[in-house]
Amino acid sequence: MLRSRVLIAAVLSLGAGSVFAHSGHADAGFASGLMHPVTGLDHLLAMLAVGLYAAGQRGAARWGLPLGFVLAMLGGSLLGMAGIALPAVEGTIAASVIVLGLLLSSLTSLSLALTLPLITIFAVFHGHAHYAEIGDAGFMRYAGGFVLATAALHLAGFLCARWFPESRTGLAVKRTVGVVVSGAGVLMLGS
Numbered sequence: 001m002l003r004s005r006v007l008i009a010a011v012l013s014l015g016a017g018s019v020f021a022h023s024g025h026a027d028a029g030f031a032s033g034l035m036h037p038v039t040g041l042d043h044l045l046a047m048l049a050v051g052l053y054a055a056g057q058r059g060a061a062r063w064g065l066p067l068g069f070v071l072a073m074l075g076g077s078l079l080g081m082a083g084i085a086l087p088a089v090e091g092t093i094a095a096s097v098i099v100l101g102l103l104l105s106s107l108t109s110l111s112l113a114l115t116l117p118l119i120t121i122f123a124v125f126h127g128h129a130h131y132a133e134i135g136d137a138g139f140m141r142y143a144g145g146f147v148l149a150t151a152a153l154h155l156a157g158f159l160c161a162r163w164f165p166e167s168r169t170g171l172a173v174k175r176t177v178g179v180v181v182s183g184a185g186v187l188m189l190g191s
Helices: 002-020 028-039 042-056 059-080 089-106 112-132 139-162 168-190
Strands: none
Touching: 002 042, 028 042, 028 112, 042 059, 042 089, 042 112, 042 168, 059 112, 059 139, 089 112, 089 168, 112 139, 139 168
C-alpha cells in the first residue's frame, strides 16, 4: 500500500510544473530542451507511459519501444526543422496520451510489430512539437536536452513499473495509472 501511495504522489508531483510548458523557453538552449518534456504534462505523461509499458514487455520490446520513441521523436523535430508541417500536432499528442494510458491499463503485452509503429508515429508528433519551441538556440543543444529528458522519463517509468511486484495490488496500481493517464489525455483533447 505504501508503494502505491509513493508512486501516486511521485506521478502527481511530476506534473506540478506543467503550467510552464510551451512558454516559448526564452533561452532555448540545452536546459530549455531538457525542461520541455518535463514541464509539459502531455509530453511527461506520454514518456513516462512508454517506460511503464516497456517494463512489462519481454525481449527486444523492453528497450526497443523507448529507443524507437527517442529516435522517431528526433526525426519529428528534424521534420520541423526542414519546415515540414504536420497536421493536428497537439491533438495527436493528446491522442498519444490516451492510447498509451489504454495500453497501460489493459495490462496486456502486444507484439512489438504492432506497438513500435504506433509509438513511433506518436513520437514524431512529440518531436515536431519540441522543435516548435526551439526559439533562437541551436538545434543540437536544444535537441540534446529533450532527448536526454525523454530517455530519463522512459527510465523513470520503467523503474516505477519494475518497483511493483506482479501481485494483485501491483497490477491494480498499474491499471489505475493507465486509467489516469488516459483520462488526462481525454481532458487534453477537449481543451
